[in-house]
Amino acid sequence: MVASQEDSLQISSYYAQSRPEMRAILPPTRRRVLEIGCSEGLFSGGITDAEEKWGVEPTQSSAIKARTQLTRVIDKYFEEAKFDLPKKYFDLVVCNDVIEHMADHEKFLTEIQEFMTNDGVLVGSIPNVRYYKNLFNILIAKDWEYTDSGTLDRTHLRFFTEKSLRRSLEKAGFEIEKFEGINGEVKFGMSKWKIAYFTFYALFRAISMGGAHDVAHLQFAFRVRLRHG
Numbered sequence: 001m002v003a004s005q006e007d008s009l010q011i012s013s014y015y016a017q018s019r020p021e022m023r024a025i026l027p028p029t030r031r032r033v034l035e036i037g038c039s040e041g042l043f044s045g046g047i048t049d050a051e052e053k054w055g056v057e058p059t060q061s062s063a064i065k066a067r068t069q070l071t072r073v074i075d076k077y078f079e080e081a082k083f084d085l086p087k088k089y090f091d092l093v094v095c096n097d098v099i100e101h102m103a104d105h106e107k108f109l110t111e112i113q114e115f116m117t118n119d120g121v122l123v124g125s126i127p128n129v130r131y132y133k134n135l136f137n138i139l140i141a142k143d144w145e146y147t148d149s150g151t152l153d154r155t156h157l158r159f160f161t162e163k164s165l166r167r168s169l170e171k172a173g174f175e176i177e178k179f180e181g182i183n184g185e186v187k188f189g190m191s192k193w194k195i196a197y198f199t200f201y202a203l204f205r206a207i208s209m210g211g212a213h214d215v216a217h218l219q220f221a222f223r224v225r226l227r228h229g
Contacts, residue, residue, distance in 0.1 A: 018046045019125075021094055023181045025223045027121045030092040034085070034115065036078055037098035038066050042112075044094060045069030054090070056081040065165045078102075082111060091117045095124035108171035113226060122174065124223045125153045129159040129186060132215040134199040140200060151218070162214045165222070174224035181217025 021044065035044040039062045040053030045167045047053060054072040057063040063075035074081040093112055099105045112122065126135075127150075137143045146154035160168070162179075169176060187218050188198045205212055214220075 018042045019096060020222055022123070022125055024124060025178050025221050027092060027223065027227060029119075030119075031115075032090045033092045034090040035070075035094040035096075036112070037095065037101075038062075038073065041066030041073065043096060043112075047092075052096060052173070054085070055183065056085075063175030071183075074190040076109065082115070085115050088117055089116050089142065090115055091120050093120065095121045095122065097127070099126055100153075100158045103157050105158050106168060109168060109174070113173065113204050116226060118226065118228070121177070121223060121225050123221075125182065125224050125226065126160050126165060127153075127156070127182075127219055128161065128214065128217050129201070130161045130212075130215050131218050132186070132204060133197055135204065135215060136197055136200045140196075144177055147188075159222070162220060165220060169222065169224050173227050176222065176224050178223040180220075180221055181214060182219050182221045184216055184218035186216050 023046070028048070029049055030049065031052045032043050032054075033047055033052065034054045034056070035041075036056045038044055038057045038058075041053075041055055043055045044050070044055060045066075052072075053070040055063075055066050055070045055079055056073055057066055057073055058077045060075050061119075063073045074084050076084075092114055099108065102108050116122070120157060129151060131151055137145070144152065146152050148154065162181075166176060166179065176177045184202055186198065187194070189195065201215065
C-alpha cells in the first residue's frame with residue numbers, strides 16, 4: 001500500500017495552483033524574482049508587486065504558458081540555464097518542489113547564490129520522507145513503491161527529513177529565517193486504511209512522547225537568507 005491519491009495530488013498541486021501556503025512565507029521585498037521550475041508561471045506570476053519575474057522551466061509546453069505570466073522564461077534545466085542568468089541580480093529565488101529532482105542538490109544550493117543579491121532570499125518547499133503515511137508503508141506494509149506523484153514520485157532523486165534539509169541549507173551557507181511543515185492533515189476516517197493510518201500516527205507520536213511533530217506534514221516550506229560573516 002502507498003500514500004493515498006489525495007496526498008499525491010496535494011503534493012503535486014504546485015503545477016496547477018498558485019500555492020497560497022507558500023505565499024505566506026514570501027519576504028516583503030521581491031523586486032526581481034527568479035523561479036526555478038516555474039511550470040506555467042502561476043506562482044511567480046501572482047507576485048504582483050515584483051518589477052521582474054524570471055522563470056526556468058525545461059518543459060517547453062509549460063514554458064510557453066509561463067511566458068504569458070513572467071518577464072522572461074528560459075526553457076532549460078538549471079544546469080544549462082545558469083549561463084543565461086544575470087549574477088547578483090535576484091532578491092528572491094523560488095524553488096517549490098524542485099530540489100528533490102536534482103542529482104546534486106548541494107551543488108545547486110551553492111551555485112544559486114551566484115545569482116542572488118547580498119540580501120537575497122531563497123524560498124522553497126520539499127516533500128517530507130518522514131510523513132506518517134510514508135512511514136506506515138515502510139514500517140508496517142514493508143513497502144516502498146514509486147508513484148507518478150507524491151513523496152515517492154519516481155522522478156525524485158533526493159529524499160529529505162526536517163533534520164537533513166536544515167543541515168543541507170545551513171551547510172550551503174544559508175541562515176534559516178522560517179521553516180515549517182505544510183500540507184498534510186491528520187484525519188480519522190472509517191475506512192480500514194484511514195483507521196490504520198490514524199492509529200499508527202497516534203502510536204508513533206505517543207512513543208516519541210509528542211516529539212515527532214514533523215511526521216504530520218507532507219512537505220516542508222523554508223525561507224533562508226545568505227549568511228554573512
